[in-house]
Amino acid sequence: MQSVTLGWMDYSIMLIYVGAVLGIGQALRKYMKSSSDFFLSGRSIPAWVTGLAFISANLGALELVGMAASGAKYGMMTCHFYWIGAILAMTFLSVFMMPFYYGSKARSVPEYLNMRFDGRVRCLNSITFAVMTVFASGISMNALAKLLQSLLGWDYHLSLWICSGVVLLYVLKGGLTSAIYTEVLQFFMIVLGFSPVVYLGLKEVGGWSVLKEKLAGVATNPASIGVGDKAFQPDAWTGAWSPMIQGASANPMGVDLFAMVFGLGFVLAFGYWCTNFLVVQRAMAAKDMSAARRTPLIGAIPKMLIPALVILPGMIAAGLAFSNKDNKDGYRLPPKVIAESAYVNVVAAVKHVAATGVTGETAVQQIAKAAGLKMMSGKVDEIIKASPSLSDAEIKARVQNAVAENDYDGVILSLIKRYCPTGLLGLALTALLASFMSGMAGNVTAFNTIWTYDLYQAYLAKGKTDAHYMWMGRVATVAGILISIGCAYFAAMYNNAMDVIQLVFGFVNAPLFATFLLGMFWKRITATGAFWGLLLGTTTSAIFHALTLAIGNAPGVKGGYLGVVQSFPSEMAQNFWLASFAFLTCLVLTTVLSLATKQNKTDAELTGLVYSLTPRIPQADEAWYMRPGVQALALLGVCLVLNIIFW
Amino acid sequence: MNLDICWPIGIMFSLVGAMLALFGFVTKASEEMYKRSLDININLWWGLVLLVFGGLMLLSAYMNAQKEKSK
Numbered sequence: 270m271q272s273v274t275l276g277w278m279d280y281s282i283m284l285i286y287v288g289a290v291l292g293i294g295q296a297l298r299k300y301m302k303s304s305s306d307f308f309l310s311g312r313s314i315p316a317w318v319t320g321l322a323f324i325s326a327n328l329g330a331l332e333l334v335g336m337a338a339s340g341a342k343y344g345m346m347t348c349h350f351y352w353i354g355a356i357l358a359m360t361f362l363s364v365f366m367m368p369f370y371y372g373s374k375a376r377s378v379p380e381y382l383n384m385r386f387d388g389r390v391r392c393l394n395s396i397t398f399a400v401m402t403v404f405a406s407g408i409s410m411n412a413l414a415k416l417l418q419s420l421l422g423w424d425y426h427l428s429l430w431i432c433s434g435v436v437l438l439y440v441l442k443g444g445l446t447s448a449i450y451t452e453v454l455q456f457f458m459i460v461l462g463f464s465p466v467v468y469l470g471l472k473e474v475g476g477w478s479v480l481k482e483k484l485a486g487v488a489t490n491p492a493s494i495g496v497g498d499k500a501f502q503p504d505a506w507t508g509a510w511s512p513m514i515q516g517a518s519a520n521p522m523g524v525d526l527f528a529m530v531f532g533l534g535f536v537l538a539f540g541y542w543c544t545n546f547l548v549v550q551r552a553m554a555a556k557d558m559s560a561a562r563r564t565p566l567i568g569a570i571p572k573m574l575i576p577a578l579v580i581l582p583g584m585i586a587a588g589l590a591f592s593n594k595d596n597k598d599g600y601r602l603p604p605k606v607i608a609e610s611a612y613v614n615v616v617a618a619v620k621h622v623a624a625t626g627v628t629g630e631t632a633v634q635q636i637a638k639a640a641g642l643k644m645m646s647g648k649v650d651e652i653i654k655a656s657p658s659l660s661d662a663e664i665k666a667r668v669q670n671a672v673a674e675n676d677y678d679g680v681i682l683s684l685i686k687r688y689c690p691t692g693l694l695g696l697a698l699t700a701l702l703a704s705f706m707s708g709m710a711g712n713v714t715a716f717n718t719i720w721t722y723d724l725y726q727a728y729l730a731k732g733k734t735d736a737h738y739m740w741m742g743r744v745a746t747v748a749g750i751l752i753s754i755g756c757a758y759f760a761a762m763y764n765n766a767m768d769v770i771q772l773v774f775g776f777v778n779a780p781l782f783a784t785f786l787l788g789m790f791w792k793r794i795t796a797t798g799a800f801w802g803l804l805l806g807t808t809t810s811a812i813f814h815a816l817t818l819a820i821g822n823a824p825g826v827k828g829g830y831l832g833v834v835q836s837f838p839s840e841m842a843q844n845f846w847l848a849s850f851a852f853l854t855c856l857v858l859t860t861v862l863s864l865a866t867k868q869n870k871t872d873a874e875l876t877g878l879v880y881s882l883t884p885r886i887p888q889a890d891e892a893w894y895m896r897p898g899v900q901a902l903a904l905l906g907v908c909l910v911l912n913i914i915f916w
Numbered sequence: 917m918n919l920d921i922c923w924p925i926g927i928m929f930s931l932v933g934a935m936l937a938l939f940g941f942v943t944k945a946s947e948e949m950y951k952r953s954l955d956i957n958i959n960l961w962w963g964l965v966l967l968v969f970g971g972l973m974l975l976s977a978y979m980n981a982q983k984e985k986s987k
Contacts, residue, residue, distance in 0.1 A: 318921055457969075465953075469953055688953055689958075
């Protein structure tokens with residue numbers, strides 16, 4: 270990736286942002302009087318703030334980068350990660366689940382599990398969650414430091430430690446409130462930092478209808494911009510549903526309707542939005558029950574529209590690359606970077622080929638082999654012809670430009686670089702930086718709460734003073750950040766580390782929603798049933814993964830290492846099916862085991878924790894249009910309309 | 917009552933917006949610089965947008981504080 274130079278104006282904007290988050294931490298310091306202030310924001314935050322933080326905690330930088338990448342690679346279908354994959358789950362959380370989370374006065378998701386079931390389930394959930402959050406934040410920090418290194422030439426270690434240091438400072442001072450406030454700030458940064466880029470991109474392409482035409486060209490000839498060899502129907506990049514209905518082979522994502530709707534829309538989305546403490550914690554910090562229930566609903570409004578900021582840029586990039594496909598110097602999707610160590614061989618290969626007079630495919634293949642990446646024949650031919658008069662550095666640059674494989678994760682940055690003059694560049698990069706830092710802050714605040722309440726207080730040091738637990742929370746914050754930094758270095762060392770970790774997340778997340786669904790809505794479910802159901806559900810997903818493989822992948826980290834029983838058209842389809850399978854296993858096992866064991870809790874103990882034993886919340890004092898159920902229905906209606914418009 | 921979040925958001929965006937707009941105004945002659953933003957002086961215009969947004973946030977923070985006081 271070519272680096273960009275920042276002007277003093279860009280640095281000033283970054284510094285103002287850092288000043289603002291540190292200032293927020295400083296200003297909140299005096300409100301941190303008890304552990305409840307530190308871990309739960311004293312349950313005092315208005316709904317619009319927790320609502321924006323609710324989606325912002327999930328809108329990490331990896332998401333920004335990844336969604337633009339998918340937008341270029343798969344087009345409109347990526348929107349399902351927002352529409353099917355979030356809105357329904359968020360309304361469900363608001364209407365059905367929030368009353369139990371907030372009403373039970375549980376301070377965390379594992380604590381609710383302890384009240385509903387027993388210590389075993391809590392322990393299993395809190396340990397897996399704690400490990401997952403620090404790893405997630407480590408992975409994201411590694412990505413940030415690498416990005417700053419390649420884009421701005423900043424030192425990897427220095428940017429890692431400085432960004433972590435800033436996060437540490439403001440979380441230590443303001444606790445969860447700091448994290449939530451900076452998440453809201455980050456939300457506005459992303460919206461206001463990315464909108465001009467999207468606007469300029471759309472303007473250059475020629476508007477939405479022209480973009481649709483270009484993407485139809487991409488769909489019928491994906492090879493022209495290197496996004497695949499297989500041609501699709503013209504609407505494959507611009508339809509959210511029509512390419513999917515025709516089956517997995519008719520869309521670039523390789524996902525069928527069932528895997529998408531049940532696997533992503535039901536299992537994974539509900540598992541994430543309804544049970545992941547990172548997001549649920551934001552709603553728990555709301556000032557009252559009504560605000561807590563409205564948190565996911567308020568978050569759902571921007572969530573529906575965010576695809577325009579994060580997925581559309583990827584589609585614009587694909588469209589733009591298609592219009593410039595015959596223009597040598599026009600925009601192209603960013604190519605994969607040739608490793609620094611391979612360059613010597615590449616330059617030598619070019620010279621060798623030119624000297625020996627080898628031409629055509631053989632020559633291209635020799636150079637591609639030296640680079641370790643696929644090459645574009647036309648451009649390589651030109652380089653070979655011109656090579657006698659080129660310096661090594663020029664050969665290097667031109668070979669890099671001839672790489673045929675795309676680096677999709679670089680798409681969003683390539684657009685920022687293309688359209689932002691110094692000044693606006695600072696704003697857009699600060700938005701990216703902000704999302705990395707607030708992502709870390711979110712993970713760390715979830716980690717310190719789980720550690721302090723669900724592990725330290727529950728098992729290691731019962732009955733200490735509140736001040737002691739607050740002290741522990743601060744220690745856990747420092748420790749959480751240090752472990753995250755360790756994980757970042759770990760992820761930097763082993764490329765596969767990231768794949769393995771994300772895999773494990775999948776195993777843990779997939780069955781969890783079955784436990785919650787049964788536990789919250791059926792009083793017969795017992796602790797033993799829940800514990801073993803969850804554990805075996807997780808094991809099942811690991812076994813499922815070991816026995817299946819996506820077409821094109823080699824057995825190993827990507828699955829299939831115990832033999833391939835079933836293969837899927839794409840990795841995404843494999844994930845969605847895995848989630849569906851693990852969910853159903855957990856559902857069946859938990860039910861069977863619960864019916865076989867005796868209920869250890871009385872009905873009185875379960876009041877407020879299970880739907881059928883909990884009195885309905887009186888709604889008389891609210892106008893009808895303020896009721897969560899009514900608002901949820903309205904949101905679903907809007908979401909439906911969006912789906913129809915972009916059918 | 918905790919810190920009203922509208923204050924930090926308002927202050928930050930007003931400041932950034934004012935700087936960006938001023939910067940855009942000063943550099944408006946530089947055609948070379950704004951070629952990449954399709955010949956639009958995006959710094960000036962977007963700076964003004966940020967300034968308005970920041971101003972609205974500050975206004976709402978001020979009104980919240982007044983309401984709080986009169987309680």
